Amino acid sequence: xxxxxxxxxxxxxxxxxxxxxxxxxxxxxxxxxxxxxxxxxxxxxxxxxxxxxxxxxxxxxxxxxxxxxxxxxxxxxxxxxxxxxxxxxxxxxxxxxxxxxxxxxxxxxxxxxxxxxxxxxxxxxxxxxxxxxxxxxxxxxxxxxxxxxxx
Numbered sequence: 291x292x293x294x295x296x297x298x299x300x301x302x303x304x305x306x307x308x309x310x311x312x313x314x315x316x317x318x319x320x321x322x323x324x325x326x327x328x329x330x331x332x333x334x335x336x337x338x339x340x341x342x343x344x345x346x347x348x349x350x351x352x353x354x355x356x357x358x359x360x361x362x363x364x365x366x367x368x369x370x371x372x373x374x375x376x377x378x379x380x381x382x383x384x385x386x387x388x389x390x391x392x393x394x395x396x397x398x399x400x401x402x403x404x405x406x407x408x409x410x411x412x413x414x415x416x417x418x419x420x421x422x423x424x425x426x427x428x429x430x431x432x433x434x435x436x437x438x439x440x441x
Contacts, residue, residue: 345388346420349433355388356420366412373413374406 346356364372376385394410395403 347433349431351434354416357417358420361414361419366414368411371406371411371413 344358346358348355361373366372374390375381376387377390379389381387382389390406394406397403397407398409
């Protein structure tokens with residue numbers, strides 16, 4: 291049976307016992323602040339929905355379109371999909387909504403179907419509601435220029 295050399299064991303023990311400098315000095319901060327995990331977190335107020343706005347410009351190639359309205363209370367399960375009451379091909383004109391892409395009617399084997407493919411049925415696995423709020427974490431992300439007609 292192999293044993294761990296004493297120096298390796300000492301290094302492992304010290305690395306677990308002594309926090310990194312960032313933690314020791316309070317340099318690492320949680321978005322949750324000082325609140326314990328079990329308590330309610332401080333979330334931005336969801337008051338700035340871009341309700342029923344035009345489609346929002348995409349920020350990178352192959353980005354699924356974002357949802358420009360609240361979906362709170364929407365039911366999406368294997369028997370019912372609230373999104374389709376407005377976005378189905380039968381209802382999109384009357385609702386003034388964007389229709390579901392033709393790509394959503396192709397199964398994983400490339401066969402075109404009469405109904406939305408099972409792998410595309412649960413909209414929120416790719417599409418997310420978009421709020422007009424400041425980002426929680428600052429970043430320097432720049433959208434792809436060609437997607438927004440900046441070239």
